[in-house]
Amino acid sequence: MSHRTQALSAFAKLLSYPTETYVEAAEVLYVILQDALPEAAESMSRFGAFVEPLELTALEEIYASTFDVNPACALEVGWHLFGEEYARGLFLVRLRNEMRERDLEESTELPDHLAHVLAIIAAMNQDEAERFVQACVHPAVDKMQQALERVENPFRDVIRCLSLVLEDEFGRAADSDDDLSEPVVRSAAPHGDPLRDFPMPCVSCEPDETVELQMDLPRTPEMESQRADKTDSIAEADDVLPVKSGNETPQKD
Numbered sequence: 001m002s003h004r005t006q007a008l009s010a011f012a013k014l015l016s017y018p019t020e021t022y023v024e025a026a027e028v029l030y031v032i033l034q035d036a037l038p039e040a041a042e043s044m045s046r047f048g049a050f051v052e053p054l055e056l057t058a059l060e061e062i063y064a065s066t067f068d069v070n071p072a073c074a075l076e077v078g079w080h081l082f083g084e085e086y087a088r089g090l091f092l093v094r095l096r097n098e099m100r101e102r103d104l105e106e107s108t109e110l111p112d113h114l115a116h117v118l119a120i121i122a123a124m125n126q127d128e129a130e131r132f133v134q135a136c137v138h139p140a141v142d143k144m145q146q147a148l149e150r151v152e153n154p155f156r157d158v159i160r161c162l163s164l165v166l167e168d169e170f171g172r173a174a175d176s177d178d179d180l181s182e183p184v185v186r187s188a189a190p191h192g193d194p195l196r197d198f199p200m201p202c203v204s205c206e207p208d209e210t211v212e213l214q215m216d217l218p219r220t221p222e223m224e225s226q227r228a229d230k231t232d233s234i235a236e237a238d239d240v241l242p243v244k245s246g247n248e249t250p251q252k253d
Helices: 003-014 022-036 038-051 056-068 077-082 087-101 114-123 126-148 155-170 207-212 221-228 232-239
Strands: none
Touching: 003 022, 003 114, 003 155, 022 038, 022 155, 038 155, 056 155, 077 087, 077 126, 087 114, 114 126, 126 155
């Protein structure tokens, strides 16, 4: 297993619901990064020192309060890219196809959860991974990092470390915008348009079928009108990607 795959796998563990492997994953990352990326290794060292003495229940509470109830730090990449927009459904289908093509195991989390996204990146070739990370992953991680920098939270070091590793391994888009206070999707083409920059692998899918194979996203009146005109067989596809209880799409104020 390459260092890149090991690192991404360790990050996936740290960004999944806490288990007894947390400290081990932090140690693996520190060993991999200490020579190549000392700044990232320092962040991981701080996180490891924090979690090592904690009981698992305490770590679970911190994880839940950081990621499960805070939309600004949601672990679903598509939420940060599209929010409640209908395009998130296309993105979810896209990632699910990527997982199936690479025989990656699905879980109760949505396909755009960072743990799944990191597994997809690890399975991609360099060119594909660079395009995917630059178009989709960097913008989401940047927004999470911005939110966590405002508070004292141990997972701030995990996200900071992840950002440094992704940038070192896959670079950034040439016209990437440093002003993270604005919505990510506002930037001009060709960068900042995830649906364009990350090509759809399932080119044979019909548009209506693709949209319906998504989580139950909020819909505008226009979307509801279109939905009412569809056949019953297509409408039933709404439940193909169910949302895990307690992990629905966060609502904007």
